[in-house]
Each structure stands twice: as C-alpha cells, then as structure tokens.
Amino acid sequence: MQTGTAQTMDDFATLEVRILPLEDEGYPVELELNQARQLGRGMLDPAQLPDLRGFPSDVAGTTLYNWLTGDLRIRSAVDVARGAAARMRIRLRIDADAPALHALPWETLRLPQPDGDVVELAASAATPFSRYLTTADAPTEYLTPPLRMLVAIAAPDGLDGLGFAAIDADAEWTQLEQALDGKEVELVRLPQPCTLPALEEAVRAGVHIVHIIAHGLFDPDQGASLLLADADNQPLFVADRDIAAMFDRLAHDTAPLRVVFLAACETATRSPADAFRGLAPQLVRAGIPAVVAMQELVPVETARTFSQVFYQRLLDHGVVDLAANEARATLMTAALPGAAIPVLFMRLADGRLFAPEVSRMGRGAMRWLAPLLGVIALAVLAIAGTLLYPAVDAYLNPSQMQGGFKVAVADFGLLHDGAMEQSSLASDLSKTMYDTLTREYAAATDGNGGGGSGLDSVVLWHDSLPRSQKNWDLGFIDGATADARMANAAALATRANADMVIYGYLTDAESPQGLVLEFYFRSPTISGDPDAADGGHRLGRPIASNVPVTDKANATIALHAISPELEERANGLFWLTQAMSFEFANRPEQALKILQEAEPQLASWQENDGKEVFYLFLARAALFDRRFDEAIRAGNEAVRINPDYANAYALLGMTYMDKAQLHFASGRELSPAEAACTDAADFANASPTLEDAIADAQRAVDNLEQAVALAPTSAWPAVEPHTLMNLGLAERVLALAQIFDGRADAAATTLAQGEAHLQDALAAFDAASNPQYYAWTQMGLGLNYRVQAYLAELDAWNANSANDAAAAATATAKETTLLEAAKDAYQACIDQRDATVAYPVFQQKVLQCSCEPYRASAQEALDALATPAVD
Template sequence: AEFVALSRQTPIVRYLELPLGDPDLAVKPPIRVLGLIANPAGVPTLDIEREQRKLTQALQPLGDKVELVWLPGQTVQDLQAALQGGPWHVFHFVGHAAADGGSGEGVLLLADEQGNPDPLTATQLGRLLADQRTLRLVVLNACQGAKGNEQSLFSSLAASLVRRGLPAVLAMQYDISDQAAVEFTGSFYGALAANLPIDAASSEGRKAIASLDTAEWGTPLLIMRAPDGVIWDVREPRALPRAAIGGAVAAALVIIGLLAFIALQVRPAPVQPMTGAFNIAVADFGEIDPDSGRVKSTRAATQASQLLFNGLQQQLQDSQQIVPLLSDKIRIRHDSTTPLIKGSTAAEREKNVAELARTLNAQIVIYGNVVAGENGDDLQIQFYVSPQESEKEFNALLGSQALGGKVRLPTSFSGAGALTNISADKPLALRSRIIFWLTVALTQDLLGEPDQALATLQQAEQDLTDWEESDGKELLYFLQGREYLFLEQYDDARTAFARAAAINPAYARAEVALGSVNAVVSNKQEADAERVADGSALRQAIDAQQQGISAAEAGNDAFTAALAKAALAQSMDVLCISQLNLGQIEQAANACQDALNIANEAVAYFSDTQENRIYAQALLGQGLAHFGLNYVSDASGDREQALADLTAAESAFQACIDQGPLAEFDKVLQNSVIGKGCQEGLSQVQDRREQLQEN
C-alpha cells in the first residue's frame, strides 16, 4: 500500500468530477507563488519569520524556476491588491482555520485593520481568485501547533475551493514537522516546475518525506478536478532569431519616421502654395451671463473688440518696414459680417466660430468674452485657427486657444456704458501686436518658408519686450519649436517646446510636440539598447506624451488627448519592438499591450470624426501593437495566438488603407501614413504569416 501511495504512476488524490472549462494552460517560468501568513490576535501566535524561512528554504534549490513573493499584509484588502500585481500561479496560505458559527463551514482566519480575526470563507476566497486566470493551485498549510479540528477544516476548505472552480488545492491534513515540510515543498514545487502533472508532483513530495523514515508522507492531501492532473504547461520562452524579427523592426523604423509628425503634421513642402490673402476676422466681443452661460452683446465689450482691431490695422500699416511684401497678403476684417460668437458652452461657441471662419474664408478668427470675477470683470481673448481647404492638413494650432491671461477691465466698465477708462487699452494693444506677429509667421509658414517664419518669431521675441510669460508667451515658443522641427534643428526644437511646456504646464500641445521631436531624435540617433534605457530620447518622448494626455484631459481637451494617445501608442510600439530585438520578451509584452490599449482609445475617438489622417495613424499604432504581440505569443509557444495577433494587425492596417479613398487630396495621408506605413505593415503581416505557417 505504501508503494502504491508513493508512486507517481499511482498517485493518491481526491478527484472531484467537475467540469474544468477551457483553461489557458501555458505558463511562462518562473512559477509565481504568492505567499500569505495570517497571524491575527486571539489565536495561537505564529512565528512568522520561521514560517517564511521554512518555505523560502524549501524553494531555494529551485533557483529562478519558482518565484516566491510574500504578501506584506494580512487583510482581505491586502490580498485583493496583491492579486492585481500578477500573474500568479499559486496562492500559498499559512495560518489558522476555524468553523463558521452559522454554517459550520471552514474559514481561513485573516486579520482586519485592527489585527483581529477576519474569517474568509471558501466562497469569498473563490470570488477573489475568480479573475486570476493564471492561478491554478492553492496550498493550505496549517501552521505547527494547529489543533486537530483545524486540520480537518483545511481539508474541507480544500474541497470547497475545488467545487468553486479551482483546478487543484493541496492541504496539510495533519500537523507536520519542519523537516518533512521542507522536503515535501521543495520536491513538490520542483516537480511542478519540471512540468509534471500535479498528482505526480504530490507523489514526488511524499517520496521525499518517506526518505526521512517517517509516516508523515500521508499528511499532504491533494484534491483536484483536472482528470489528467495537468493544471499548466510550463514553457521556456523560445529565443527568437534576430532575422525572425527583422520584419517587425523594418516596419517599426518606417513608422517611427512618421511618429514625429502625428502631432505637428510636418509637410516636406506645401501641398499647394497659398495664393490668396491671409484673412483675419475680429468678431464682436460679448459678455457671458453668469446664470445662463449665454453670451450677450454689450456696448463696452464691442468697444474692446474695436480697440483690438484698431491695433491690428495699425500694425498692418506699419508692416512694410518690418516684413516687406507681406502687407498685400494679409486682410483684417471687423464689420457687420463679424458678429458676436454666441453659445452657452465653450463647445457651442467653438462650433459657431468655426462656421464663421468657413463663411468668411478666414484663417484666424479672434473673439473674446467678458467674465465676471470676484474682484471685477475680466476679458478673455481667444483665437480660432481654421483648417486650410487647400491642404486639408491637421495643424497643431487648429481650434480655439486662449491668447494669454485674462485682461482686467477698469472699474468704470459697465455693460450698458462705454469703456471710458483707457487702462484696458494697453493690454489690448499688446495682444493686437502679438496676433500680428503670429499672423506674419503663419503666413510665411503657409508659403513654405519655415526659415522666414522662424526669423519672424525670433524678431517678435526681441521686439515685444512687454510680452510677459503670463500673457500666453508659451505660444511663441511653441511656434518656434514647430519651425525648428520643419528645419530639422532638433535640439533647438526640443528646447523651444520644453520652454513652452514649462511656462504653461497645462498647455497639452507643447507636451505632445515635445514628445514628437524626442521620437524623431530617437529614430535618428538611438539603437535598440539605447532606446530601452532610462533617460533615452524614446523614454522622454513617452513621458512627454503621457504628460500631454494628462494636461489635455485636465483641460477637457478631448481632441488633443486622443491625438497624444495616438502618438504615445506608436512610441510604445517602437519600445516593444526594440525590446523584442533584445530578447526582453516580458517587457515587450507589457509595452505592446500598453500600446494596444492606448491605440484602441485613440481609434475609438477618431472613428467618429472627419480626421481621416489621424484616424489612419491611430489604426497604424493599433496594427503595430498587434504585430509586436504576435512575436510575444510565438516566443511563449502559443502559435495559435500569434496567428490571431496577425489577423488583428491585418485588420487594423487594412482599415488604415481604407481611409485613402475618403481623402484623396491629402498627400501626406496617401504617401506617408498609408504608403510608407500601413501598406508596408500589411506586407509584413503577410510575410510573417507565411513564416509561421512554414514553421
């Protein structure tokens, strides 16, 4: 009988004939064990260090095949939090059991926040473990000194857990000596790491105890629902030859060249030179009703808009001395065709200002609103940059932006009266000069003259000596950075974008742009090992893009947040593929999964917009994430999942390509995003599928 019980050919177990479902058996070593020692008040005190040392000593000979992590706390909340830090394969509990006062069911005694016993039933533990798809085994170890009825309760708990879905539970049904426990644990976990079925592993553990000439080999009790004893398949990750991932690298290097332009949409040359006037419309300013939020017209607010218009006109008249040959290309309008921008919300007002821009064919519309403050009334001036119909190209300045801080209006200001106190004229005059200089630079930019645009912005920095940082000066450095990037002066671009972000941490577009230029630098200067290192340009790109998302979401700027996510997804894609090249499979898996999650959010947002190019770029990031994950799945031995990843990548790349006919005029979309990105990605998917099917 002893021979039968100790042989792995005839293991003694309690088998519950219950459906096991369709488990994911693949486990990438090490086997991860989450250990918990519960020592609440009111029960025999445990020697925690001794119990931990005993299990650690037993697992030490297994080296990196098994990883033991001790839970620092002993509450249910501690356990729940620790489970989220998985994957875990085994939960190993050391402590006391008790009988529930009502049902008589066995419970584990954890501790509450005050250290008092907190019973945890098998049902409750089963719920905690239900979402842990990788967790296949629970070990219940009665501590030395446990009473006989406690040990029987461990046995009943084990059966209850198996009935509630656990594939296997091992319980110590009697008190066991330290030496026997160490011998059993080492042999048992060692056999599991060697991929033996769990019933055979328990027999190996019993044999180790029997070698001590003791009858304690009968103490371990295994209850399982897996008919063949297989609860996992431990697989060493296959080392992918560098040539096998060459396709992924080739695709990634193509894509990262585009990555810098996802936020700024740099064009190599103007799609069509601007031949008409650069139109600026100054709409009537209004006052926001504090109760309804609606904008109403007042005499003084209208006068403020007239003051701003007058300043712009004066600047235009003097411009021949400042920027020759441009005065005939700029037109400024403020008349009956530029009415008040109405709307009870910022979104409504932006919709209305966009409609006015289309009606007037205006590149910029300036508008503003008076807002009642605690210490008086303030005027917030905004400008709206319209898409250029000739290019249909996204520009980081599109939409509404505040131009500096609020202008404090004089105490004599009254909605029914006139703006009689000239004290408001100075800040309004400053803003008119700022807008003029920015207009000149944008005109030069649209004419395809980034060097001239940069020179204008640098001249503005020198001439506008009264332009304080609090008056929206981050915009100046943002535009400087943009032109530096067009001119491929990357260090200067980084400095300018960083300065813009430092002036106004809430200016999300500056962070996104900083991430973009860092991505360009990474592409041009960094190899794989440099990219994955802390402080690399790629890591800086990721950090800046994450900051951009946070700033945009805090400012309720959903568009910029989604744009930053599309850029961040591609940065994470490149990180994943660099890690694959270096054989860092686990890190690559995390990076690609993060990239996929982020790309999915960007795809969901842009799928409901008319931004075909940005939607295509979000799909590009999504496809690359799936493409990287296929190598991760293959390295883990899951060929079926690797093929599924390729199918998902193919779908994303094809959806990207399908955007082409919807925006045939967009040469950047056609040539760069689709031609060099998604079509190349689709080709790589097809080659990779053939490679997997051949092997």
C-alpha cells in the same frame, strides 16, 4: 574639453580650425563651432614656424600648440570652445594654398588643461581628430553591418633586391583575421599578385573598406608611389596619380566605399608646394570619404597594432575619427614609437559609418526587424513630412478667404449671466485688434521693400471690411464654455476658409473682470497628423477693465483701459501669424527664425498674459524644422510659465517621440518607396544612440501622460483623445527601443499599454465625422500589432531552439493572429479613402505612403511564415 565624462557616443560638438593662405600679416586662422558660430579670427606668424624635426612628440605637440595659439585672439577662441562642450570633434582644415603647413605633425598637438594636465588631441576619446580638405560632398547615408573589407597585400617576389623587407602575406592576413574575429565584417582577400588592375576589379565588386599593405615611397618631385606587383608578381612602382585615377574612375560605381587604409610608409606625406601631392591627399581629392595613411616611415609593429585596434573600435561603434584616436592611444599606452605617424583625412560630417546599435540585435533578429524598421521609418513621415493643406468644401453663397495664411478677426462679445451677447465696447476692442494687426503687417511689408517677403500673403478679415471684399458678417463667437466657443470658431473657420480665428469676450465672471482673448487654429496638418497647436487657445488672464464691463455709460473709459494691453497681445499674435505665413508656404525654417527673432522683442509681454502660447508655437516651429533641442527648450519654457498647459506637454511628448523613432531609421539606406516619401535630412537630429533613443522615448511617454492627465481641465479639453493617440504611438516607439535593448518582456508590457490607449482614442474618433484622425489611430494600432507580432515570432524562434514544438506552434498562431489584426487596422485606414477625397495630401501621406505599404508588408510577413528564412 574635459575628459573622463560618461556620455553618449555622438554628443560631440565640432570645432573646425581653418588655416587660410598666407597673407602679408601671416596665415589667417578662423575657429568655427558646430558649423554655425564664429569663435574668432587671428594670425599665425610664419617667421615663428617651428622646425620640429627630431623632437619627441610631446615637445613637438606643445611647441606646435603654442605657435598655433600665439595670437591671443586664437587662444581666447580656443578657451571659448573648451567651455562650450565636454567633448569636441576637432577638424583641422588647412587650405590647399597653404601647402607648407600640411607637413607639420599636427597629430602631436597637446592642449594644456587648467589643472596643469594636457590632452593629446589626436589620442583622446574626448577629441576625435582629423584633417580636412575641401572636395566634393561626402556621403550622408549610414551603412548597415556587416561591412565588407577588401584586404590587398602587395608581396611581390624580389623585394630584398630593391632594399625592401619581404612581406609575409599569409601572416598579415592571419593576424588581421584573428584581430577581427567575431566582428560584423566580411574580409575579402585579394589573391596574389597584387596588381593595380586586380585591385580595381575587386573594388568595383563593391566593398566598404579597402585595406592596403604595401611598401610606399615619397619623392618631393615625383610624389608618392606604392610598390605593387605586375602580372608576374615582380615589384612594380605605381604612382599615386595612377592609383587615385583608378579610385576616381570608380567613384560612381562604388557608392558603398567609405574608408581606404594605406598601411604603407609615407603615403600621407605631401609636397610643400602642393597640398594634394601624395597618395592620401590624391584619394581625398578623388572623393574617398575617409583615408588613413602614414606620413613617414613607420615601424611594422606600430602599423600593425594601429590598424588592428582601429578596425576593432570602428566595428564596435562606427565612428572613424574616434577609432583613430583610440588606436593612437593604444600605441602610446604600449610605448610603441610613431603614434603620431598615422594620419586621418576625413570628410564625414559626424565621422560615423553606421549606427552601431543595429548590430547588437544579431543577424537573425534583423531578418525580421528590417521590414519592421521600414514601417517605423514611414510612420515618421506622416507626422513630420511636408505640411498638409486640406481642401475646403466650396460654398455657393458666402465669399471665402483666399491667400497664403488667412486670419479672421471675429467680433468680440459680452459673456454675462451665462450667455454671450452683443456689446459695442467688445466690438470696438475687436476693431482695435484688427487695426493693430493691419498696422503691424503694413509696417513689416513696407520694411521689406513692399512685398515679396511672405508677409504680403497674409490675409486679414474683419466685419469692418466693405461688402465688396466680404459679403457676410463673421459676428461674435457664441458659447458659454471654451468647448462651445471652439466648436463655433471651428465652424466659422471652415465657412470662411480661415486658418485662424481670433475672438474674445468681455466678462464680469472672472477676476479681474475684463477682456478674455482666445483664438482657434486650424492646423495645416489637420489632415490626420497630430498637432499639439490644433484647436482652441486662450491668451492668458483677462485684460483688466477699470470699470464694470457691463457699464455702457463708461465704455470709453474701459476701452482706454483695455486697449494698451490688448495691443501688446495683438503684437504677439502678429509674430505668431507672421511665422505661420511662412509655415503655410512650406518654409518651416523661416517660421522658426521669425519666432526666435520675436522672443527678445516680446520681453514686455507678461508671462501670465498668455506667453506660454508663444512658446508653444515656437516649439512647434522648431519641431517642424527638425530642431529638436530648440523645440524642447521652448516647450519647457511653456510648461515653466504654465505648469498645467496640456498642449505644451503634448508637444514635448511628440518631439521626444519623433527624435527617438528617427533613430531607428537613421542607420540604414531607405528603400525607393521610402525615399519617395521622405527626406534623408530629417534623420540628422535623431537620437544618436540606442541609450538616447530609450531615454527620449520614455520622456515622450512621460510628457504625453501628463498631457492626458491635464486635458480635461485645459482650455481645450478635446485635446485628450488626440493626446491619447500620441501616447499610444510613443509607447510603440518605447517598446521598439526596449526590444533593441534586449528587454522583450518590458516591450510586451509597453505595447499592451499602448494598444489600450489607442483603443481609447479610437472610441473618440468617429469614422464618419472625423475620418482623418480615425485613419491615423487605426494606423497606430496596426504598427502596435506588428511589433507584438515580432515578439511572438521571437517566442517561436526560442521555442524551436529548445525543441518545444507545442510552444512554437502556439507562438506562431499568436503571431499570425497579430499580423491579421495589423492588416485589418491598416485596411480600416485605407477604407477612409472615399471619405477623405477632398484631402489629396492626406491620401498621399497617410494612405499611399503609410497604410498601403504597411498592409503589404504585413501580408509579406504572413506569407513568410509558410517558409521561414534560415539564418
């Protein structure tokens, strides 16, 4: 875990250190990285438990670390974690049945470095530190600034008579107010007297943070208590159980509450017999996501400085455990005593309260961007929501395939002298492909207990099937060019209701002469959603024949020469189709798992034999499962194998675009309409910061531009208009990021480029023959115009600020024109309703969840121009 590296705010790995209840050999310790990777398990020797009372923090921290890592298995696991990431969130999780360990000063832990230096784990920005107790689930929704903080100062009369120092409530309030001046926080002061009922009423009104300044006590037998006031402002000791019960009662009424800060002595102290004895642990059990408290007597200046720096940093970046570490570091730099006394208990997975980049825009900008962000959030859904399953027009005569994932293995042909013709050798090779797939599926199904795994939902068709199962022949796929063959394969897929058509042809026109394998994939997201895998694919170079493919006399020799490598590629197609069977069952996580398991098993598949296609589909599965890092890895592997692979560049661009645009919706609560159309879990892997979103959006544009450049010479040139559409959508996301970064001029240029690309794509999509992609592109234009309208509104606002009425009127007129254009584009999308009646899921995701609310939002913006909001 290195320090001093300039990185983004949220690029922390997570190391969870779990200490389990005492066993005969000692306390078991487990280390887990990123909630997935078990690093190791060892034992803590209770006989060596150090007595750290009276020791300075540096000695205590080193002694405690040495005891924690005394087992070489634990120390080795720590070394593995140290090398895994430069920045590591440390989460200490001591089991409730090991209460004796909770009283140790874990906030003093010091990690020795190879160069002889040490890292103060609870005071370094590279190692945000918190304690964790297993309780109810923590909230996952981010808050939107400004935050609302309740400040409760218990300053009853007569404290000196009880041996306590008087608390100057006005001075405490003023110092906190001054420290947070200019921050996006609303301070609410609880009037005196500070009684428990008054505190309960104020919390019920709805606050994000509760800051309590009071005297506190801890008794091992009675637990903790706060010295509040009664109705007459006389001192009143209130037990921790009563305070915790109050917060527990409000748990369902105070959804925004995230942090309770107890600026009172001994509020974090716990009984050695009960991990939940003590006020802070009681609040954790009551469901407060983050609690800051003091584990012993704390000097007033230490408590005041810690709280002020904690809030300043928290309101800057929104990360609770990082703010606590930064506040401790300030205490250490200032040489204030008791830096390890404040303790943070936290159950927030990433420590984050809000996405801080939103606050950079200012409240005036957010008034306009709030509805715009709603549009952006919904735009994500049509790309990456539930997979779409288009209905298929019924055929009266031909039988059609029925099943979860339907694969038609067409006959193979012979492409000779520019024409496709029948060939017995090609037909035999087609049968070899079908038999290999059938055999692989039979073995896989048997290995899973005879079914129920999803594999038995795969249906395979071939012309060797009896007429009782299929009353017509698939035949070979005709066409002298890739485009012609793909078009014929698409027609066959529609006629057979197939999701994939595998086809191929023998040729003597390529080197080496032999068998070319291709397949057509009719994407389940074809109902208007871009999919880089949709369409035709070629599986590498021809499989070489050792005799001329037109030599009928030696066809058996050719069959034996081609079949082994054909079976190898058929095995690759088996893994692809197996994964797709789960994808079509709406289980993208299982599809991804299958392809990840297949990767090492396909080591013998040569890279120039079409292996880039495997990586394309692996990247696609990862994208659908929101595993952006894996999608990027696999996509990069595909372009490494084939630097001219337009589909892979397109998929990389879509991945980066999706990751970037999710950033702008991840820091706020979804409206009911949005929540009905998406899953909040989709936002988990979004670009974490504005800087990351800008970089990812630019990567999206770069990759999509490369895909557009390569499309005309790709295996499926028809990918070009689809990629142009995605490029236009990505440029809109980049422009939005530039706006948030304060670069309106750059955003305007980007939007103009995006509009041009969308118009080019629209020209290629005919509403009559391709209503889905036509509707999608119109929606993209509407989104582009909407962001342009925001820039015009910003120009009008600036002109009004400069008292330039003429410029303001011009900008407002431009804004109106753009909003009308956005409305028209959304309406053109909505107008495809009748043409897409056979596609009910398309109508839900693209029309009902997208174009219809977008049009309504544009109309609301037009209506608002008549009575502009006043900041």
